[in-house]
Amino acid sequence: MNVANDMSFFSLVSGASLPVQIVMIILLITSLFSWWYIFIKVFTIKNASKDAEQFEASFWSGGDLNKLYDGLSTGRRKSQGMASIFEAGFKEFVRHKQQGRMEVSDVMEGTRRAMRAAYNRELDNLDAHLPFLASVGSVSPYIGLFGTVWGIMNAFRGLSNVAQATLSQVAPGIAEALVATAIGLFAAIPAVIAYNRFASSVDRLSVRYESFMEEFTNILQRRI
């Protein structure tokens, strides 16, 4: 076995055995996806909270709700977040009102159901990709560990053919194998941090949406 003078990162990856290399590739792809989702979530959650703030500001500014609704429904972009909840609730309320001769409780019940449905859709969008990040965070260290164990097994198997075992015969194999664990941890740590952060952000947003729903329901009830 050649004494490994060259222990650069490239030689470590290229010198690893095939299963270890496959593990490395899987982990690299996983890491790329998890980072992609992390950035997507960063942007979407930031946008959602910004939109919620903007909508709350315009909603509580005391303007006409009909005007607000027209502005949203004629807008080019499909309304998101709090705006879409408002849109769904207000549309349902107006429809019931136009039909007339309906009980107040029925109107409010229908409006609430429409808003609840919109809220669930929004929450589903906010929660998107979080399960993926959670599984990357918990599984990729194990995948990396599998690659490492496999590589170390090979390194020690190679040692059995040698009469005088030295550290330099095992060291390259172990170093190659440990790269797999390093990549696994690199994929897992940001995923776990991001998951926890996004979960709390989504919770806060959902609480915000729910409280808006309650308040809007009260406002509509007063208008009947």
Next chain:
Amino acid sequence: MIRKHESDVSWKAGLLAFAVHGVLFVAMVLSINWKAAHPPMNITEVELWEQLPNKSVPKPVEIKEPPKPIVQEVPKPEPKPEPKPEPVQEKPEPQPPKVDIELEQKKKAAEQKKLLEEKKEEKKKAEIEKLKKEMREEELRQEKTAEQAEQKKLKDLQALMRDDKPSAAQQASSVSPSVIGEYTEKIKAKIRGNVNKTLCGDGNPELRFDIGVLPTGELSGTPKLVKSSGNATCDEAVERAIIASEPFPLPEDTAAKAQFRNLKLKFKPNGE
């Protein structure tokens, strides 16, 4: 995979994800310079000898007790030179008396002869004594030179033990048996290191192999078993060890290397 509302940011996010990996990769390759963790290795080759080569063993003994060999060597050379001069001087002795006896049978002649004989005997004794003295002196000189030569050799060998190459070249100029013995011992030691001794049992069987070592240190053919140890697995183990021991250690000198072309190896796997 991607929700509708996310399609706006997906490209941006993808690029950022690649950027993060690129940064990390560059940091790993550059800042963690794993080559620097390996200082240039000084490879030193160490040959482990279980026993010292034949020549080096007796000589230290001679250093410690120099008078003994002198005492032993003195009686040995004496008888050898003595017989040579004696017959040369004895031959003239009988001739003159014969001539005397043939020419005259008188008492005068006998007396003269006796006188002559006495004189000659005296001369002869003196000559013998002189010769003996000379012989002794010569012997002493020879002893001294021999001692000096031996000490020189010893110094050479000690130097050789210290650093192989220069003195090895000097010594091998005349292919001395000491060099061959030394390297045969080295070869044996190397083979012994490769033998799986458990296959040869507890006893100490002796094997004989005919092997041919090329000047490059490689085997010229398969080793030929001349005398078996009586245990086939042991024979095979030793044969494998011989093949595994390539290249064999050889002296620098080409003439000395030629001596190893047909090497008759007596080998004991468990040591001498």
